[in-house]
Amino acid sequence: MADTIKIDVEFTGxxxxxxxxxxxxxxxxxxxxxxxxxxxxxxxxxxxCENLMTDQKKELFLLDESVRPGILVLINDADWELEGExxxxxxxxxxxxxxxxxxxx
Numbered sequence: 246m247a248d249t250i251k252i253d254v255e256f257t258g259x260x261x262x263x264x265x266x267x268x269x270x271x272x273x274x275x276x277x278x279x280x281x282x283x284x285x286x287x288x289x290x291x292x293x294c295e296n297l298m299t300d301q302k303k304e305l306f307l308l309d310e311s312v313r314p315g316i317l318v319l320i321n322d323a324d325w326e327l328e329g330e331x332x333x334x335x336x337x338x339x340x341x342x343x344x345x346x347x348x349x350x
Contacts, residue, residue, distance in 0.1 A: 258345030287331035
């Protein structure tokens, strides 16, 4: 069994500005979190903030350790609400998309 899991992560709707102005990222994660549990979306979100986010304004992406309201999360093109939200266990080659639906005006 591999020690890491490789997934594709995409940021759109302005979120890419928080992540080096880059929309697409290839991410390798440990297969288990620090507690020995399988890597899930909650673990991915924490990993992204600690290792990939270049903007210091984490509050633009996070609220109470999950994504802010107004950020749509897609897991393999399906709304994460259909997949168990942040408890979804990541699988190799998953495609996770974060879309900001909020626009300034």
